[in-house]
Amino acid sequence: MSMKNTGLLLTATLLFASGLTPLLAFAPSTTAAGGPNWQIAVSGRGILHPYVPGLGSNLDFKVEGWCSFTGVSSGTTGDCSLNRYVHSASGDLSCQTKFDITQWHTAPALVGPPSIDFYIDAGTVTVSPASASAACVELLLVAGGYHTALTGTPGVLTFTAPSDTHFPNTPGHYTVGSGPVTWAEFNLQVTEIPSQ
Numbered sequence: 001m002s003m004k005n006t007g008l009l010l011t012a013t014l015l016f017a018s019g020l021t022p023l024l025a026f027a028p029s030t031t032a033a034g035g036p037n038w039q040i041a042v043s044g045r046g047i048l049h050p051y052v053p054g055l056g057s058n059l060d061f062k063v064e065g066w067c068s069f070t071g072v073s074s075g076t077t078g079d080c081s082l083n084r085y086v087h088s089a090s091g092d093l094s095c096q097t098k099f100d101i102t103q104w105h106t107a108p109a110l111v112g113p114p115s116i117d118f119y120i121d122a123g124t125v126t127v128s129p130a131s132a133s134a135a136c137v138e139l140l141l142v143a144g145g146y147h148t149a150l151t152g153t154p155g156v157l158t159f160t161a162p163s164d165t166h167f168p169n170t171p172g173h174y175t176v177g178s179g180p181v182t183w184a185e186f187n188l189q190v191t192e193i194p195s196q
Contacts, residue, residue, distance in 0.1 A: 036068035036078070037193055038118070040167050044177055044186035048086065050142045054135055060087035061181055067099070067167065069118060072195075074105040078120070080165075084139055095136035098126045105162070106169040111179060115168040125150060125157045142180065 048061035065082035069075060078101030086093045103122035109115045127136045133155045141148055149161035166179055167190065174188040 034070070035193065036070045037072060037075075037195060038067075038069040038169075039191045039193065040067040040069075040118075041189045042066070042082070042167070042187070044181070044183050044188075046177075046181045046183035046186070048142070048181050050180045052086065052088075052135070052142050053138050055086055055088040055090050055093060055139075061085070067118070067165065069101070069104055071104070073169065076103055077101065078104050078123070084136075086139060093132060093135055093139060094129075095132065095139055096128050097136070097140055098128075100124050100126075107162070107164075109166070109168070110164045112166065113176070115170065118165045118167045118169055119162045120159055120165060121162050123159050124152075125159075127155055127157065130155050 043062075043064040045060075045062040048059045049057060051057040052059065062085040063082060065080065067080035067082075068078060070077040078099070080097070080099035080101070082097050082099075084093075084095045084097070099120065101120050101123040104118060104120050106116045107119050109117040125140070127133050127140065129136075137150070137157065141150065148163040149159060150157040150163075151160050152158045166177070167188065168174065169190075171190050171192045174190070175186055177183045177186040177188065
């Protein structure tokens, strides 16, 4: 087993044991030199209010996943894996989005309580399944709070302007989310790993 996989297993075990959520996908290892300075784990469920083409509005919504960023308040390395689920009268939709971040910074939040958020400036997003790419992209843009700027083909998108992740750049556990969702349950864990 590689050092990254060993770290992933350890991170997943610790977050699972903390009771954050049994369904959450977990961040990669921070044990290797030069690893991420920030790890974020998120899970939540609620009602997504804006209209999503082909699905409607006021949808049952769930998100779970993780992000990691290398750097203190900016950097050129990061990644995320965020899964989104929607239940509607038209059917269910499940999307996985994988972010390869090549530029990021922190700045004041666009919505929600006053905070300094992580912004993605450059990188790509791979959306799957390919058969539902168009709907998944719409869900990504709407659920991202309209603060995500992406262009490209349905399966692979490129960031075209700074996009607020709505994740605060302050370590801690948060139970109130912002954006276009009324949350029934929300858990966000932001962990800072000091540079070695």
